[in-house]
Amino acid sequence: MAFSEFRPLDEKSLFDYIRATPALSEKIGSNVDEMKIQEVGDGNLNFVYIVVSPAGSLVIKQALPYVRCIGESWPMTKERAYFEATVLKEHSRLCPEHVPELYHFDRTMSLIGMKYLEPPHIILRKGLIAGIKYPLLAEHVSDYMAKTLYYTSLLYNTTTEHKRAVAEFCGNVEMCRLTEQVVFSDPYKVSHYNKWNSPYLDQDVVAVREDNELKIEVAELKAKFCERSQALLHGDLHTGSLMVTPESTQVIDPEFGFYGPMGYDIGAFIGNLILAYYAQDGHADASNDRKAYKEWLLKTIYDTWSLFEKKFTSLWNKHKDGEGEAYLPEIYNNSEVQQLVQKKFLIDLLHDSLGFGAAKMIRRIVGVAHVEDLESIEDQSRRAKCERQALEFAKSLLKGRRKFQSIGEVVLAIQQSQ
Amino acid sequence: MAFSEFRPLDEKSLFDYIRATPALSEKIGSNVDEMKIQEVGDGNLNFVYIVVSPAGSLVIKQALPYVRCIGESWPMTKERAYFEATVLKEHSRLCPEHVPELYHFDRTMSLIGMKYLEPPHIILRKGLIAGIKYPLLAEHVSDYMAKTLYYTSLLYNTTTEHKRAVAEFCGNVEMCRLTEQVVFSDPYKVSHYNKWNSPYLDQDVVAVREDNELKIEVAELKAKFCERSQALLHGDLHTGSLMVTPESTQVIDPEFGFYGPMGYDIGAFIGNLILAYYAQDGHADASNDRKAYKEWLLKTIYDTWSLFEKKFTSLWNKHKDGEGEAYLPEIYNNSEVQQLVQKKFLIDLLHDSLGFGAAKMIRRIVGVAHVEDLESIEDQSRRAKCERQALEFAKSLLKGRRKFQSIGEVVLAIQQSQ
Ligand SMILES: Nc1ncnc2c1ncn2[C@@H]1O[C@H](COP(=O)(O)OP(=O)(O)O)[C@@H](O)[C@H]1O
Ligand SMILES: Nc1ncnc2c1ncn2[C@@H]1O[C@H](COP(=O)(O)OP(=O)(O)O)[C@@H](O)[C@H]1O
Ligand SMILES: [Mg+2]
Ligand SMILES: [Mg+2]
Ligand SMILES: [Mg+2]
Ligand SMILES: [Mg+2]
Ligand SMILES: [Mg+2]
Structure with a gap:
């Protein structure tokens, strides 16, 4: 057999x-001779081919055994x-509406076959840069996050299932280490991996x-990222891991997946929306001041958390008498205590999400991998102004995250930061 | 071979x-015919034979496939x-002074051979009931805890080593589930497993x-117990898992071991010392009012944490430029930040320890497995008084643990509770 060992x-x-x-x-149909293949990988790590x-x-x-955007000098x-x-497979089982179907996996070849998300699907980040509104985005992403995080946590599962899955995903340690380095350490x-908009941001x-x-x-x-096995995370849920149309939202690229703190996924998404927000002033021009778009971004941040909170709570209520071992119904047996534990759980999760979101923002401004939202602002001094605002907000959010009692207060703080 | 499959x-x-x-x-020496065997298991779970x-x-x-003190109706x-x-093996490698040597392990037979801790070694709990002072206890236990917890954490190890070990210990899930049930749920x-000093404590x-x-x-x-893989815990570090003489302190019985929150081990020990404290009034008599002994217990609680804090910090400082991935020296690169992170780490750990310690106290008064410290008080109304004081203190400690800024404040609160 021609593919019995790995080859690119x-x-x-x-x-x-x-x-x-x-x-x-x-x-592809029987007429394989007519198929067209195009490499489109624009991500940092892997090769992606569209076959039609x-x-x-x-x-x-x-996946090749190194980091694509760096080269063979960074093995992975x-x-x-x-x-x-x-x-x-797991996330598409839990949320088939928002995760492309897996057709095929070949471990020897490190090769995945999956559904092609056809045009007009584009990467969300590109849509945000273009100033396109996605009215269903918050609804869809909150749905994906609520389902994947709830159903892979101890709120829904037994300890036995949970520990088995945690053990398996301990195997994805190299990807966890990469995150530890580029998100929590290098910045x-x-x-020498760090990059920034020099000389403007040198002092920052x-x-x-x-x-x-x-x-x-x-x-x-x-420490929370390394030690807390709360749910099966996507692990890289920034706006470049979503493909969207105004009607559809699809989550791709969960290669950093592992059992970690829920707030890491939520924070990745929200943090990248906040980055998109601060980048808007760099994209404003005579024809579009982007003010309304910034309002839409804030509304999307607000709605994402609010809807997540609502959906997550409703899954919790729906299954509260199920197999989940975290909150036994015989203990959390009256509506007052049920509401109090949910409130506490969700405020702790909000704080985690804000912290992780802020850390993700910071690393995109001073770390190895930047975001197109900011990089595509051509005037470097204008770009620096956006970056500095985003960085300052992220720092204060990371340090002061526990002061926020609701997502509304966070949105207000973003508005007041400008 | 006669022992090729399991048999009791x-x-x-x-x-x-x-x-x-x-x-x-x-x-045992060549003259095996002269050996004497005696079953001495007084624990809840297993059979222990002394061979001389x-x-x-x-x-x-x-280990037999059920819980000894309950019988075959509770499989384990x-x-x-x-x-x-x-x-x-791992803990005796890290702290040979305080862990008996493992001679032999037979997985098929679920059988451990280890060093016999000879008389005058007795179970610490029995010594505490008898009112015996162990002047080196805090020194020794703090040494064991500092070494085993530090050296199995991400302060010392790489993420790669850590996740490999975490994955392996996910296999001890049944013991974790037993703890979840008897410590965090049933009380x-x-x-129907719960027991208490009825009718005295019915209302409590x-x-x-x-x-x-x-x-x-x-x-x-x-949630912390289930989700946080901070270090390789003993998992059952109460005063019945220590064998002592005035000169020697040996930790036995780590069958509940897994990667969990450090505060669970520290809390188990301190919580059981606090239980011993509240039991003393039940053991006081005309010849000994136990007042001095209660002071010694408080001092031991104080010293255990203080010495642990000192030793743990000194291991951290000693290895701060090592392989450990939690606090990279290039980030925590000045003495001010180094001191601040250590202070924060240790205050968080104190709060965890107090919380877990309190939970362990509560379960010993209203849960399935009680402690001899209290059970051996013959006058049931006198016993109930001790139990109620311990229970009330534990409840307020569990709820108010974050108010304490030092172990001295905790000791003061114990004193003032009577
Ligand atoms: N299922 C898909 N349908 C259409 N395009 C896709 C699909 N998966 C990936 N792509 C395209 O390939 C790019 C890189 O894919 P991604 O999974 O993010 O790779 P990487 O891990 O290298 O970041 C995406 O930005 C997207 O443009
Ligand atoms: N190495 C040892 N040396 C001397 N006595 C021991 C030793 N190990 C266990 N024992 C005795 O056996 C009892 C039960 O042992 P333990 O390991 O605590 O079993 P269990 O898991 O059933 O609680 C201890 O309380 C102690 O009296
Ligand atoms: Mg990608
Ligand atoms: Mg873990
Ligand atoms: Mg990727
Ligand atoms: Mg024992
Ligand atoms: Mg035991």
Whole structure:
């Protein structure tokens, strides 16, 4: 068999691979000779091919044993594809509306076959830069987060199931280490991977490295990331991991998936929306001052958390007499105590989410991987102004996250920061 | 081979087993015919045999597939012996002064061979009931806790090592579930396993079940117990898991070992010392009012935490430039930030320890397994008075643990509670 050991595919060999793989060729129709293959990977890590034929389409994603955007000098286990496939399967079972179907997984080849999210689907981040409103975004993302986080937690599962799954995802340790480095460590130290808008932000970068209070809070978040197995996370839920149309929202790329703190996923999404917010002033022009769009972004932040809170609570109520071992119904046996534990759970989760969201913002401004929202602002001094505002807000959010009692207060603080 | 599949041993078959097992027979000397075997298990779960011959001695512990003190109606995996042996090996490597040497482990037979802790070693709990002072106890236990908790945490280890070990100990899930049930659940609900000093404590038991604030706090501790893989815990570090003389302190019985929150071990020990404190009034008599002994107990609580804090911090400082990934030296790079993170870490750990300690106290008064400190008070009304004081203090400690800024304040609160 031609693919009995790992080898990186290209357009040509992928053609042979698909022909030899019924789970894929059956999606493309029998006339495989007419299929067209195009590499479209714009992410940081992997190779992604769109395959279309008159009879069908699919996407192939292959992990190579290094970080694509850095090159072979930064090795990275290709086993990440196994965890991506495992999370895709689990999350699409829990929330099929918002996760593309997995067609095929080949562990030897670190290769995933999945549903092609056809145009007009685009990466959410690109839509946010273009100033496109997605009226259903908060509804959809809150749905995805509530379902995937609730159903993979001890609120729903027994300890036995939970520990089995936690043990399995301990295997995705290299991806966790990458996050530890690029999110929780490098931005707070001198690292040759770090990049920033120099010379404008030179002093800001030094200030981050010298902010003891910030570094103390980051240590707490890092410990939570490393030690708290609360739910099966996506692990990289920024606005570049969502493909959208005004009607559809699809979550891709869960290769960083593991059992971690719920707030890490929620924070990734909200933090990236806040980054998009601060980037808007850099995209405003005579034809569009982006003011209304900024309002829409704030509303989306507000709605995402509010709807998440509502949906998560309603799943909790729905299954409160089920198998979940965290809150036994014989203990949390009156509506007052039930409401109090939910309130406490959700305020703690809000604080975690704000902390992680802020950490994700900071790393996108002073760390190795930046976001197009800010990078695409051509005037560097204008860009620096946006970045500095975002950075200052993120720092105060990370340090002061426990002061916020509701998402409304957070949105107000964003507004007042400008 | 006679022992190729599991079977419960008795004095007779154990004799054959030892003869067939060089790792054991070599400890006993060649003259195995002169060896004497005695079952001494007084614990809740397992069978323990002391084996002595003129040439040597050892202890054999065998796990049967049920809970000894309940019987076959409460099945319990005998695989716990594997985790006990694994923790014994690891903890005795890290702290050989205070953990008996493992001689032999047989997974098929769920059987451990270890060093016999000879008389005058007795179980610490019995010494505390008898009013015996152990001047080195705090020094020794703080040493054991500092070393085992520090060296198995991310303060010392890489994420890679940590997640591998966490995954392995996810396998001890049945023991974790037992703890979840008997410590964090049953005491707060109606359960036919619960016992209490009836009728004296009937109202107190109801009050625990109806205390919403208490139940909310217990949920937070339970989540930490289930989700936070901070260090390799002993998992059952009460005063019945220590064998002592005035000069020696030995930790036995880590069958509940797993990666959990450090405060669970520290709290188990301190909580059981507080129980011993409240039991003293029940043991006072004309010849000994136990007042001085109560002072010694308070001093031991104070010293245990203070010395732990000192030793743990000094291990942290000693290895701060090592492999540990939690606090990178390039980030925590000045003495001010180093001191601040340590202070925050230790105050959070104190709060965890107080919370878990309080939960352990409560379960020993209203849950399935009680402590001899209180059970041995013959006058039931006198016993009830001690129990109620302990219970009230534990409840207020659990709910108010975050108010305490130092162990001195905790000791003061114990004193003022009487
Ligand atoms: N199922 C899909 N349908 C359509 N396009 C996709 C699909 N999966 C990935 N892509 C495209 O490929 C890009 C990279 O995919 P991604 O999974 O994010 O890879 P990486 O892990 O390298 O970031 C995405 O930004 C998107 O444009
Ligand atoms: N190494 C040892 N040396 C001497 N006595 C021991 C040793 N291990 C256990 N014992 C005795 O056996 C009793 C039960 O042992 P333990 O390990 O606590 O079992 P269990 O898991 O059933 O609680 C102890 O209380 C102690 O008296
Ligand atoms: Mg991506
Ligand atoms: Mg964990
Ligand atoms: Mg990716
Ligand atoms: Mg025991
Ligand atoms: Mg035991």
